[in-house]
Amino acid sequence: MDEPLLDISEVARRSGLAPSALRFYERKGLIAAAGRNGLRRTYHPEVLQQLGLITCARGAGFSVAEIGRFLVARPSDGDLRDRMAAKARDLDQRIVRLTRLRDSLRHAAVCDHEPIVECPDFKRAVGNVSAPATEPAQS
Amino acid sequence: MDEPLLDISEVARRSGLAPSALRFYERKGLIAAAGRNGLRRTYHPEVLQQLGLITCARGAGFSVAEIGRFLVARPSDGDLRDRMAAKARDLDQRIVRLTRLRDSLRHAAVCDHEPIVECPDFKRAVGNVSAPATEPAQS
DNA sequence: CTGCGACTTGAACCACGATTCAAGTCAAGG
DNA sequence: CCTTGACTTGAATCGTGGTTCAAGTCGCAG
Structure with a gap:
């Protein structure tokens, strides 16, 4: 060798x-x-x-x-496997959010509203992304 | 009011x-x-x-x-619009990478390779994600 | 052996995104 | 009025992810 x-x-x-x-x-x-x-x-x-x-x-x-x-993960580490699976789920969430944000951004780039953030479409998309609001997350 | x-x-x-x-x-x-x-x-x-x-x-x-x-973006700000569109493209890229990583992670969670990173599937998926940067022409 | 130059090290520093803290301020209630 | 308690402030601190730097060390050419 x-x-x-x-x-x-x-x-x-x-x-x-x-x-x-x-x-x-x-x-x-x-x-x-x-x-x-x-x-x-x-x-x-x-x-x-x-x-x-x-x-x-x-x-x-x-x-x-x-x-x-x-x-350093090894197959025997079930805990780590679980964490990985959890991370995969996190990523799924993140991907969804990112996709929405991308779409919002894309729209914003061609939208006519004066402060762009005020565009109803934009707002709606963003609102879908992060808005429990009714549910206090935690304190 | x-x-x-x-x-x-x-x-x-x-x-x-x-x-x-x-x-x-x-x-x-x-x-x-x-x-x-x-x-x-x-x-x-x-x-x-x-x-x-x-x-x-x-x-x-x-x-x-x-x-x-x-x-603070306003429609008149074409520059900002361009940046937004660019960001949307960035997000697209990111989404693709994240999706691949998610799949890799998902696989890793059920894969049998000893150091999980050694799994060929995992490696391949990751390899697709990160750019080669430079040519491996010579050592 | 003597430089040279590329690398080594730990430590200091940087930017970012906040949080934490001491000290001050306020409205309201007893 | 005086306390209470929630909020205010600027400044300090923190964690993360590095980069930069001075000083030291090595292989190698001459």
Whole structure:
């Protein structure tokens, strides 16, 4: 087996992340260096996969800590499975809301109401997104 | 017309936001109190609409500053319209990514791979989500 | 061996979005 | 009037997600 290890700068370049971010993720337990070349971290190429996942999850609004928990997930961890399923449901909700917001935004871009927020269509769409109002959420 | 003004605590309760958040939004120019009752801010009920919008947009990843710009949007502001349309496109992208992530997550919750991140299905889904950034031309 | 330069480190700093806090202010009730 | 209690304020603090920086360390070329 040859030496497929990547230098941190290489990983940074390929992943599009700053080296400082890679070290940051390492501190947070999201990734691990395969070893060192001198002081330089070297990584297995597969770390690029992980970084893709991390970037993706971050973009989806997951916190770094949360991602860290998912990254060490093993099938035996039923609890984590549950959390993942719950997260999937959260995402469903979020997707619905985002879709509505997108539609509202799209409408707003062509709407004639003076303060755009006053547009009834806009309001209605937004109202659907977040408005218990009758139900006090919690205090 | 009677006095439909709401006390800050009332607004906080109904909107589910902390009073401090309301004041924070006011500082940032996102909302305005209708007046004062003593020192107490009073609000027009419509502020609840706005807060719904704000909460929604925040949840969608918009910064408070950005939301502030949208809230004062008038039809004559073509620039803002363009930004809104652009945001709608962004949201589209985000929705796609979120959907994929949701599917991956859903799969992960029932997948048997030892470190779940190693699951090929999972990896593939994630790979689709994050852009390659640069060409893996050489090491 | 001596630089050079790229990397290392921990710590400091930044922006953001709030929350918390001490101290002040107010309306109303006893 | 004086207390009470909810609210006010600005300022400090917090958590998150990093970046930046000074100083140190390494591999390698000369």
